[in-house]
Amino acid sequence: MASQAAVVARVTRRFSASAERVFDAWLDPAKAGTFLFATATGTMVRVDIDARIGGKFVFVDRRDGKDVPHTGEYLEIDRPRRLVFSLAVEMYAQDIDRVAIDIVPLASGCELTLTHEMRPDWAEHRDRIQAGWGEILEGLAITLGESEP
Secondary structure, X not given: OOOOOOEEEEXXXXXXXOHHHHHHHHHOHHHHHHXXXXXXXXXXXXXXXXXXXXXXXXXXXXXXXXXEEEEEEEEEEEOOOEEEEEEXXXXXXXXXXXXXXXXXXXXXXXXXXXXXXXXXXXXXXXXXXXXXXXXXXXXXXXXXXXXXX
């Protein structure tokens, strides 16, 4: 049986901030903890980032009294244009996904495209996952002072 292609969720957003500011926010624990895997009803209780290729990260969001760890490893770091990492949320699945952040500098600001590759059996959840990444990018805009909370 041939292997099925990965399911892809993709979100693109423009920022008025420079590519460097947008990129750096993903690897700065103080900034990333405000938007990355943070939920409106949860509390971010742990953010550990080892920002190097092969370095690991852990984000723990406390939701309804339960800790939800998001873990991964940085696979590519090419400031300010590309960041690629693995992603696992073991509370929900044993899968390890791949997330790529591509940033294109513009005359004013930049454009970020996030691509999340996951196993084919997640196809029915693609739209919800894509919407979740959209919320994360909105949180990034708020962190950068570009949107109202």
